Amino acid sequence: MRITKDQLMALLFLTPSFILILIFVYGFIGWTGWVSLSNWNSLMPDLSFAGLKNYIYLFGDYRFQADLRNTVFFTILFIGLVILVGLTLAILLDQTKKMNALFRNIFLFPMALSFVVTGVVWQWLLNPSTGYNQFLKLFGMEPLWYTDTNILAGFQWGSIEFGLPVAIISVVLAAVWQMTGFSLAMYVAGLTGIPDELREAARIDGASELQIYRKVILPMLTPITMSVIIIMAHISLKIFDLIYAMTGSGANFVTDVPGVYMFETTFRGNYYANGAAIAIIMLLLVAVFIVPYLINSRRGAS
Amino acid sequence: MVIKKVSKYAVLCVVALFFLTPVYVMLITSVKPIDEVSLSEMWTLPSTLDFTSYSEAFSKLAPNFLNSLYLVIPATLISAILGAMNGYVLSKWRFKGSEVIFTMILFGMFIPYQSILIPLIQFLNSIGLYNSIYGLIFTHVVYGLPITTLMFRNFYANIPDSMVEAAQVDGASFLGIFRRVILPLSITGFVVVAIWQFTNIWNEFLFAVTITNNDAQPVMVALQNLSGSQIVQWNVQMAGALLAAMPTLLVYILLGKYFVRGLLAGSVKG
Secondary structure, rough: OOOHHHHHHHHHHHHHHHHHHHHHHHHHHHHHHHHHOEEEOOOOOOOOOOOOHHHHHHHHHHHHHHHHHHHHHHHHHHHHHHHHHHHHHHHHHHHHOOOOOHHHHHHHHHHHOOOHHHHHHHHHOOOOOOOOHHHHHHHHOOOOOOOOOOOOEEEOOOOOOEEHHHHHHHHHHHHHHHHHHHHHHHHHHHOOOOOHHHHHHHOOOOOOOOHHHHHHHHOHHOOOOOHHHHHHHHHOOOHHHHHHHHHOHHHHHOOHHHHHHHHHHHHOOOOOOHHHHHHHHHHHHHHHHHHHHHHHHHHOOO | HHHHHHHEEEEEEEEHHHHHHHHHHHHHHOOHHHHHHHHHHHHOOOHHHOOOOHHHHHHHHHHHHHHHHHHHHHHHHHHHHHHHHHHHHHHOOOOOEEEEEEEHHHOOOOOHHHHHHHHHHHHHHHHHOOOOOHHHEEEHHHHHHHHHHHHHHHHHHHHOOHHHHHHHHHOOOHHHHHHHHHHHHHHHHHHHHHHHHHHHHHHHHHHHHHOOOHHOOOOHHHHHHHHHHOOOOOOHHHHHHHHHHHHHHHHHOOOOOHHHHHHHHOOOOO
């Protein structure tokens, strides 16, 4: 096969980036994997082989078990609410038309903020003795928000109480406030992409507005929902800054997540091998979602 | 019908108010005199406007604010240029295996950065860039490659192939086409990618807090340290949070259209 000068130039353009990705993504993941199998749990690097010791330690560790539980509930609540609120608002905007730009801007602006800023603000809004609590007290409710150690619908599973930690709801609330704009923008784009003729045709066939949404529009939005789920899942599985800035680990680790544990155990405690093992587990959790999605969407594109 | 319409607006207004409450609280708290900053008076308006919290927050955050600027400008520019090069090749000069390479690059967008952090710090340490803005610039350029490549590839996919072919017939080379056909059409692409990268790098926290300490820290780390200190001055903290958020908020207000396009382009379509 002969390669033309132009094709050579094209390869030359791409090569630096590709090499960087090979080393800094794949090479470094491999290196982290190796560290996770080593004895490096002090300031002095020690890459002697330890087998699965660090992983076995983690799965028996109360804090890591709490992290996995919290991640499950954070992810489900976060994705569910981002989709529900974003879709509802997008449909309302689709039906009202007037002042859409203003409302859209209001729902979207938190996306421009950092999770650290969000954490700082919501820390105060959900503070147990103030903020939204003052309103809830009018109704006779006094939730403790992120200092609450209660687990809703909890049951003992091994050493860990499984169930929804009340405190997780507070970080979910802040995360939903910040990220709903994303699903809203996606759904608004999707709804504008649906031609009016389609609705007209359904109307002529005698379908009610509700039926049009259920039978015609929502099914057409399914690919968008898939994208939102993937993007939100990878954000929630690796979330660190919001929780670090807002609540930290929480009493009894009720708001701890793997991202926070990894940071503290590696860079504050110098347990590098343990930290690497947490990181690899986080990567595997994300990969379960991402790899099939990437392969699928690439196949569809080419 | 009218009642239904009214109720729809009512729902939108209530949700909009909910979305704006954090801003309301930030604003009124940041301009309160210190003796009115208390948990019980959280929702009430200040009796007088007091901007001392801003001067205090500014004096504490100013060096880190500059660090963030030194970081975000070069990192955004370099990653946009590399992304444009990659996007050009992957959309207009595809070859056998280029889709596989693209997917491999794309995967880098989703990895939790915790999974490369330990080797990254060892690497930066060994080349003397640990705890420096240069180290952070390098890091953001490398890990920005997947998203900038994706965005430019999708952007260039909308430029018809026939334009490239016509230029080829006229005898233009790979570089000639890039310079005379593609780049002049890329302005919107660069704006969208630059806004996306600017926002992400400015707001990023994990790399910032692990790669730098003290003098080299970007503003988000300094803001977090401000709230982590023992004596909590809420008015100073809120003023600091507003100052730290100002650049990305300004970008959003001034260039909102491109900001949204960036959001949509970052969603792995195409």
